[in-house]
Amino acid sequence: MNITVVGSGGWGTALALVLLENGHQVSMWCRRAEKCQEMQESRENPVLPGVKLPQELALTCDLNVLTQSQVVVLATPSFAVRATSKQIAPYLKAGTVLVSVAKGIEKDSCLLLHQVIEEEIPNCPVVVLSGPSHAEEVARGLPTGVVVASENKEAALLAQDIFMNRNMRLYTSPDILGVEIGAALKNVVALCTGCCVGMGYGDNTKALIMTRALTEMARLGVAMGANKETFAGLSGLGDLIVTCTSMHSRNCRAGIAIGKGTPVAEAVGGKDGTVVEGYYAAASARQLAHKMGVEMPIAEGAYQVLYEGKDPHVILGQLMVRERRSELELEEIWL
Structure with missing residues (x-):
């Protein structure tokens, strides 16, 4: 599948590597052009020292990459989820599966992050991926188990399918x-x-x-x-x-x-x-x-x-x- 990871922190990078290993076409969107260029040249993310980024992982600052994506992984900090969702919404096709991997609650509104995303991108199913998963270990292929939750069963099963491999075990849940x-x-x-x-x-x-x-x-x-x-x-x-x-x-x-x-x-x-x-x-x-x-x-x-x-x-x-x-x-x- 064509998948874009929005956010170039450690967790987003680790998940991009899992998806790439599973044979998907993966792009990672960086907010800052200078960081994107640095990673393109070094093929390494400074927050994950020693973890090489394969050439097959496309690094970009251009949101147009989202127009061809069937799945988008939202890997921004919790405080940036609303602004980022608003920013990417015009580029998404209706029905694109959104996988939220941030952990937090929106300040002031006290909305959970999937609720924030649904407000800004109402025409796409949202899946939440969570569990005991240090980015440092996932990026190195250490066995890890997480859960994907959604009110949309098909979207949860799709998320389970694209991420799951011999080192990454996923369970589904309707309790988002x-x-x-x-x-x-x-x-x-x-x-x-x-x-x-x-x-x-x-x-x-x-x-x-x-x-x-x-x-x-x-x-x-x-x-x-x-x-x-x-x-x-x-x-x-x-x-x-x-x-x-x-x-x-x-x-x-x-x-x-x-x-x-x-x-x-x-x-x-x-x-x-x-x-x-x-x-x-x-x-x-x-x-x-x-x-x-x-x-x-x-x-x-x-x-x-x-x-x-x-x-x-x-x-x-x-x-x-x-x-x-x-x-x-x-x-x-x-x-």
Whole structure:
């Protein structure tokens, strides 16, 4: 198939390489002409050092490439999804399958990213691809599993077919809401667990935060219409594990820096060209929780540290002395 990846970051590049390996005709659109030229000359993306870009991978700054594409992979940061969708819409044929691989929630509107894309490009089916998948490992062909979710079954099956190979296993899901919520909120949790590491706490603390944050994610998801079981899958628990426990994770690294005392603005500044998505998602998660009337104390604590300058030691202490609760919230079963 003729496929264009919109965005030339590490994740977009890794997925372009998977598609190329699978025999598709692949182009990668770069926003900045200078970066495009640099990659054309070096055949390498600076964010994936040592990973060579085959000559068959077309690198371009011309959006006209989209006019011939049957599938478009949207691989921009979450904050750029609306602007990019608006920019590419005039070039797309109706029915072009759009695969969104960004993870986040739109600021202010609190829309999930597939909803943003649907607003700007209403005549194309949207698929969300998510799961525990570091770009650095996917680009090197290490075994990886992800999920593709869509309200359009045929579009989800197409996405599964074009990406799946011996190193990349994909599962389908109709629960696009649950997959997107898990994808966005796991970045917030990674900031929290990283912060605990930076403060000098151990594995017990990380496990506590991860487990209870997963409960918060599922609670919000169910309130919004998602399936609770989705959060036990690749886009929930799976992505939470990989993002909270690996130094590949920019969110985890930023959290560690904050825990050690680095000012938040400096820790999430993205000097290396990466984006700390959890910083933006923390504000949106808090807004969504208030809107839906859902209790999310860990997400609230993250917001207070990131946006209100609260001491993370104090916030963790407050979380530890909250009122007594039953883990499963099923105490009535004893009656």
